[in-house]
Amino acid sequence: MTKLEKEEILLKGEITNHLNSIEYNDVSNRIFSLIKNYLIEVKVDSSGWNRLFIDPKDGRYWELFYSNSELQGGGAPTLKYLLREEAIIKYDLI
Template structure:
């Protein structure tokens, strides 16, 4: 049995957005949450790995957050 984890289309899309489009703004002190910003509309995007029980935190999650949430998590104005 092969225990290798395959990246699905969502993971591939998140990787593409991270590398080619979004701008990295900050990383939290744990290293598990990263704040990105969309250069076109300035929305903030939070990248997390919510399945800490899996190796590497499991698959990533990318979601829009408000500027207030960005400030609360990262101290970003």
């Protein structure tokens, strides 16, 4: 598993449909690995779809969301860096 690099601010996954099955690209699979094995979940928003994580190495906040709500499961994942102030406001952190 590759950890997040300091210069990374956005990981946008993609999916493709092949004969009635969905295939995730390498970026999507990396996101799934990061949220399962590395990042620490902090909070889920009121919709239940967006989740806030923190990088244990550098303390940066990361938001997981799915930008294709018209697709089953929301489509491919996106992991976006949030400034601390953005995370506090958006996720009502104390």
